[in-house]
Amino acid sequence: MGTNVLALTEDLKVFVTVYRLKGRAGSKPLAVCLPDVPHVYRYCKVRVPDELLHDLLPGPVTLVLERSDALNKDLNPFTPLVGVRIPGHWFVREVAKLCAAPLALTSANLSNKASSLTVTEFQELWPHLALIVDAGPIGDIQSPECRLGSTVVDLSVPGKFKVIRPGCALAQTVEILESKYGLRSDLPSS
Template identity: 45%
Template sequence: MAEMKPIICRIPSIVDKEKFMNCVAVAADLLKRGGIIAIPTDTIYGIAALAQSIDSVERLYKIKGREHNKPIAICVGELNDIPKWGKVDCPIGLISALLPGPVTLLFNRHHNLNPLLNPDGKLVGIRIPDHSFVRALAKECNEPIALTSANVSGSLSTLSIEEFSELWPLLDGVFDGGRIVDTPEARKGSTIVDLSLPGAYKIIREGSAYKKSRATIENFGLIQEAI
C-alpha cells in the first residue's frame, strides 16, 4: 500500500477534539486498508499495523528487518479489551494499577489472536500506552494494534519522527506528536512484565518504569520468579 511519500499528519491538541478525532480517523483508515503507520507513545515512537491482518503483520516484520521469533506486542484502548487477546491469571486491580502506562504485560495468548503474530510464542505482550492518540486510535479501530519501536531492529529507539526518516518511504502514514521528552529513561521503552504464571511475575525488560512497576506488583503479593 505504501507510496513514495507517506501521509504526514501533525497530531492536533486533544483540546481541539474535532481536529484531533479527524487525525485519529485518518490513521484508523490507513490501518484498516492494510497500512503501516508511525505513531508516538508514552515512551518512544512506534510503527503500527492491525494485529489481526496477516498481510499487515508480515509487512511490519519486513519493515523492521525483524525475525519472526522476536515477538511484537499489541496495543488496546481499554482494560476490558485485554482478556479478548490474553488469558488473565492475575488480579484485575493489578492490571489497572499498571495500565495505562509505560508497561507491557505478558499473558498466555488467547486463541482469538492472529496465529501469525509471534507464531512461535505462547505469550502475547499487551500495552495500553498513556497517550491519548494511541488509545483513541485503538478504540476507533476496535481491534488490537501490533506495535513495535519505529527503528530498524538493533538500532536506537526514536523520540521524534526525524530520527526514523529512513523508514518513511516504507510507511503509509507518519503521525507527528512532537518530540517525546528526552530523559535518561526515555529510550528504554516500556517495562516488560510476565504475568502468565498465577501468583508470580518476571521482569523481562527493566525499561522505563522498572522501580514503580515492581513496587506495584509486589504490593499485590506476587512473587518474583527467576528469568
C-alpha cells in the same frame, strides 16, 4: 516511552512487512496495542487481579499474558503468550479504539537501535509507512531513560512475575507487583 509503529493484526502480510521493515528476527514476538483494560480480557487469559491491570495500564508497561483464541493465530504463532500494551497517550488509545481490533505494536526504529523520541529519528522508515503522526517529542530527548522503551513483565505464571525488559518504569512496576500484590520475581530473561 518512544515512538511506535502500529499495524492491524488481521493480515499475515502485515507481520511480514513489519519484520522486514525493522530488520527484526522472526522469532521475536510483536506486542499488541489495545485501547483499554476491558479489551485485555478479550484477547488474553487474565490470571491477575483487575486492579493490578488498572495499576499498570495505561502507561509505559507491556504485560505478557497468555493469549486467547480471539487473537489472529498468525500473530506470534510460535508462542502461547502475547505482550499487551495500553499506551499512556490518549491519541494512540483512540486510534486503537477506532480500529476495533488489536494493533501490532513495535518501536519506530530499526531492530536493536535506540528508541526514537521524535518522528525525524525514524525518517528511514517513512517511505514504508502509510501514516505518520507527529505529536511532538516524547519526554526529554536528552535523557537516556526516555530511550529505554516500555518495561516488559511476564505475568503468565500465577503468583510470579518475570522482567523481560527493564525499560523506563521498572522500579514502579516491581514495587506494585511485590508490595501491593505479593508477587514473587523470577530471574530476568537473558
